[in-house]
Amino acid sequence: MALDAAIGIGEEATYGTAPTSTIGYEGKADSWKVAKEFIESVGFRRGMQTARADRRNIVQMGGEGELEVDLLDVGAAALLSAAFDKHTFTDSGSTRTHVFETAASSAAPSFTAQMIRPTVDGTGVAYKHVGCVATEWELTAETENAVTLNVSFDFQDVSHTSTPAQVLPIDYPAAGRPYDWTRTAVTLTRAGTPVPLDAGKLSLTGDLGMKTDRRFLRANALKKKPVRAAVPTYEGELEGEFSADSLKLYEAFVAGEVIGFRVDLTGLTAGTSMKIECPAIQFTGESPEASTDDVTVHTLPFRVLDPGDGNPAIRLTYVEPKPVTALKAMSAPDQG
Template identity: 80%
Template sequence: MALDAAIGIGEEATYGTPAESTIGYEGKADSWKVAKEFIESVGFRRGMQTARADRRNIIQMGGEGELEVDLLDVGAAALLSAAFDKHTFTDTATARVHTFETATVSGAPSWTAQMIRPTVEGQDVAYRHVGCVATEWELTAETENAVTLNVSFDFQDVSHSTAPAEALPIDYPAQARPYDWSRTALTLTRGGSAVALDASKFSMTGDLGMKTDRRFLRGTALKKKPVRAAVPTYEGELEGEFTGESLKLYEAFVAGEVVSLRVDLTGLTPGTSFRVEAPAIQFTGESPEASTDDVTAHTLPFRVLDPGTGEAAITAVYTEPKPADPAPPKATGTPDKG
């Protein structure tokens, strides 16, 4: 097990220009893989056994990676801002309230993602992926598990170094607790009235519709920043027991009705919370399923829709403790002795 492995992301001021530091995330898998393309030239030539070694050009094509984490109640704002189109925040005396929204145009920044991989001899190799732009995300809550957030990225380029001084600093929250299923609650509203659902699993996904292959004849293989080229798709699924109340949700499905969904998470760190709201969802199936060895189950896949009122299709509000004010600069020069 690579105990010293680490993953962090840092916001870039300019696409493809490395950040100066990263915010550490406790990733659960290492999926950051570089892509290469070989341009091969083969033609008639006497004595040729196969393609010649000097007829193959290797091209840097960027790559893809995923940050898969248990959602913590402190320090997750950067990853959420990568996944959503719009991010704003306000400060109170003790808390910072982040608001993330879907929008017509993606205003999400690009990121530098540093993956530190230790060799079996104990040497750290820092892989620096620049121009990272989120393309997909998934939020999942399931009984007897932590709440998880997965964000998939496209990146422009990657380099690596074994020099400790070249590794970007990693900043972790001083204290954070994972959100878990026991502190997660769902609220569904149909026709202005709440409908109870004994759900055991919730998931929501986003395909951000990004065009990632923006390569041009400009003297370099490096791509330009991905842009939105397709209508984003947001979907999800609820799983639970079939009850008299959940029958109302089946009836909403067969009638094609639009209902609203809210997911509330309460953090263990004092003053923390996370809320996801989708004012317009439409169930896409399916019928309840009886069983010979369990209660009748109800699976409700859904599609998130634009409510058409000007409000966001999805709004997420993440509340964490207000960051400490930076220390004032130290005095310099000769003190005035009066």
């Protein structure tokens, strides 16, 4: 049953070569799908009914998948490192501080994503997707919900096995609590002065500009590692109540001003926190909207810009305890 499903990612030392273990994530959906292409030859032939069985070749085209999770205050570093261009960390006492940044070029590693799917008769089948490179990501926070992170991947190849000894072990964080809306705070700064906004919804997205179809005439159907081919685009949206204070944000939009944006999250696990800093954002619309059955709502879509002073467009600081994991290898479920 679905409770026996599992997913984990492991950093690859070489693109397309699986590591020896994975870090477990509590994914909320299974979207990992392989792509195949058929090369078909059809020409004039007497008595042909349709395409011949011996004129079709199948080609492995890789595929795509997403890892959608509620963001935990422990154990999210690997997934974040896939989404950002640069990752560094330092240890101090019992905590580890990760810093993830956007940059002019991507140094993000590739990963192997192992999706374990249970059959109805109790057998676990592990699908190993190698050469996984992040192409897009989205972080969302909304009242009455957990904070979620969704990272989209392109992968090079996939294989599967139902032999437990061939399945990569999964390391889960020993303990972790989800970030949620009650401990999420948004700060906007206009000309150095904070501007209050009673926001009930936040989203932040990244399109990493990756070229994923790097196939060549090299007697090998597998593609090479994706590379950046376009300028990344980072966007977001805030939604809240329209007030005398938030009117200043509408005025900033009309004037085309560049303002500062920050999100602070406090973890329930001792010593944990997360901070997102964007020193230069610019609102792209829109006007507040009045309603007959609610307060006036202020929706503020924005674009994240390069501040031009050497600082990253986005810096995410993630503080967690020094990793301690509980190793869980796949075993066949009971045959009930």
